[in-house]
Amino acid sequence: MKQYKTAGREKLLSFLSRNPDRHFTAEEICLAVHGGEMGQSSVYRQLSELCANDIVRKFRDEETAKTRYQYVGENCDCRSHFHAKCLRCGKLEHIACGDSVEFAEHLFAEHGFSIDCGQSILYGVCARCRAKEVRA
Amino acid sequence: MKQYKTAGREKLLSFLSRNPDRHFTAEEICLAVHGGEMGQSSVYRQLSELCANDIVRKFRDEETAKTRYQYVGENCDCRSHFHAKCLRCGKLEHIACGDSVEFAEHLFAEHGFSIDCGQSILYGVCARCRAKEVRA
DNA sequence: TTGCGTGCAAAGGTTTTGCATGGCA
DNA sequence: TGCCATGCAAAACCTTTGCACGCAA
Numbered sequence: 348m349k350q351y352k353t354a355g356r357e358k359l360l361s362f363l364s365r366n367p368d369r370h371f372t373a374e375e376i377c378l379a380v381h382g383g384e385m386g387q388s389s390v391y392r393q394l395s396e397l398c399a400n401d402i403v404r405k406f407r408d409e410e411t412a413k414t415r416y417q418y419v420g421e422n423c424d425c426r427s428h429f430h431a432k433c434l435r436c437g438k439l440e441h442i443a444c445g446d447s448v449e450f451a452e453h454l455f456a457e458h459g460f461s462i463d464c465g466q467s468i469l470y471g472v473c474a475r476c477r478a479k480e481v482r483a
Numbered sequence: 484m485k486q487y488k489t490a491g492r493e494k495l496l497s498f499l500s501r502n503p504d505r506h507f508t509a510e511e512i513c514l515a516v517h518g519g520e521m522g523q524s525s526v527y528r529q530l531s532e533l534c535a536n537d538i539v540r541k542f543r544d545e546e547t548a549k550t551r552y553q554y555v556g557e558n559c560d561c562r563s564h565f566h567a568k569c570l571r572c573g574k575l576e577h578i579a580c581g582d583s584v585e586f587a588e589h590l591f592a593e594h595g596f597s598i599d600c601g602q603s604i605l606y607g608v609c610a611r612c613r614a615k616e617v618r619a
Numbered sequence: 620t621t622g623c624g625t626g627c628a629a630a631g632g633t634t635t636t637g638c639a640t641g642g643c644a
Numbered sequence: 645t646g647c648c649a650t651g652c653a654a655a656a657c658c659t660t661t662g663c664a665c666g667c668a669a
Contacts, residue, residue: 351623385626471596527634624668
């Protein structure tokens with residue numbers, strides 16, 4: 348697939364990749380990219396193209412009912428490990444460890460369920476946010 | 484909070500509670516309940532009321548961007564175990580076993596992540612659908 | 620020059636809301 | 645009778661799409 352290098356695309360990708368552990372709504376991205384001068388339709392088009400190529404990930408924010416986008420990188424093998432997303436700050440952690448693999452194998456062996464890790468997102472609260480809440 | 488017992492509410496709740504292992508979009512519920520004779524605004528209003536009381540659970544279908552609703556019942560402990568949804572047939576399995584608990588504990592102990600199982604849905608393919616695919 | 624990317628505006632689809640009416644208690 | 649629930653339609657909202665123009669390669 349051919350692809351041109353345009354100012355809008357560059358700025359959008361740069362913005363997201365500089366914030367790999369944060370997620371943004373389309374509106375926030377519009378404002379941040381190109382000083383709000385990039386049309387929203389172009390932003391959406393770039394985002395869906397990036398999502399299709401697994402460079403950016405799309406999430407649903409339960410509370411606001413808005414879609415959020417987050418950079419996951421080109422070389423990330425996100426299909427092979429779990430993802431834990433913090434419901435408070437939105438931070439996405441890649442859980443790549445033996446126990447995850449074991450759990451996936453257990454699901455297959457005992458429950459007959461062949462999991463697709465790339466699509467399975469574990470929601471909860473990260474250590475940092477939990478600490479904050481305890482303090483408060 | 485006072486609450487009247489109406490035909491619409493009864494049918495909606497009855498439909499959802501008879502299908503605890505499935506989730507539906509608002510549209511599907513509209514069609515199923517009252518033979519499509521219950522207005523969509525009433526369906527939405529009942530659903531949000533049921534969600535507020537934790538009788539029904541709401542989550543986002545990442546692919547279709549639609550909200551889906553599932554009965555969890557008043558005394559359901561869906562917050563304490565994982566849910567595995569089949570990407571083929573849509574069936575939702577409640578994974579309540581020791582290994583799930585262990586994995587959740589591992590996430591907490593090693594990754595500092597306090598998981599909310601009720602909101603974490605594991606996507607994959609169930610045994611029955613996999614068997615079908617192998618045959619095909 | 621080719622054809623992808625863009626911006627604008629309009630359309631699309633889901634969910635919410637306003638308001639008058641209907642029905643439970 | 646008092647109030648909640650309902651239905652209809654319109655609004656609100658986010659996202660996608662059509663189309664003509666601009667720009668990268």
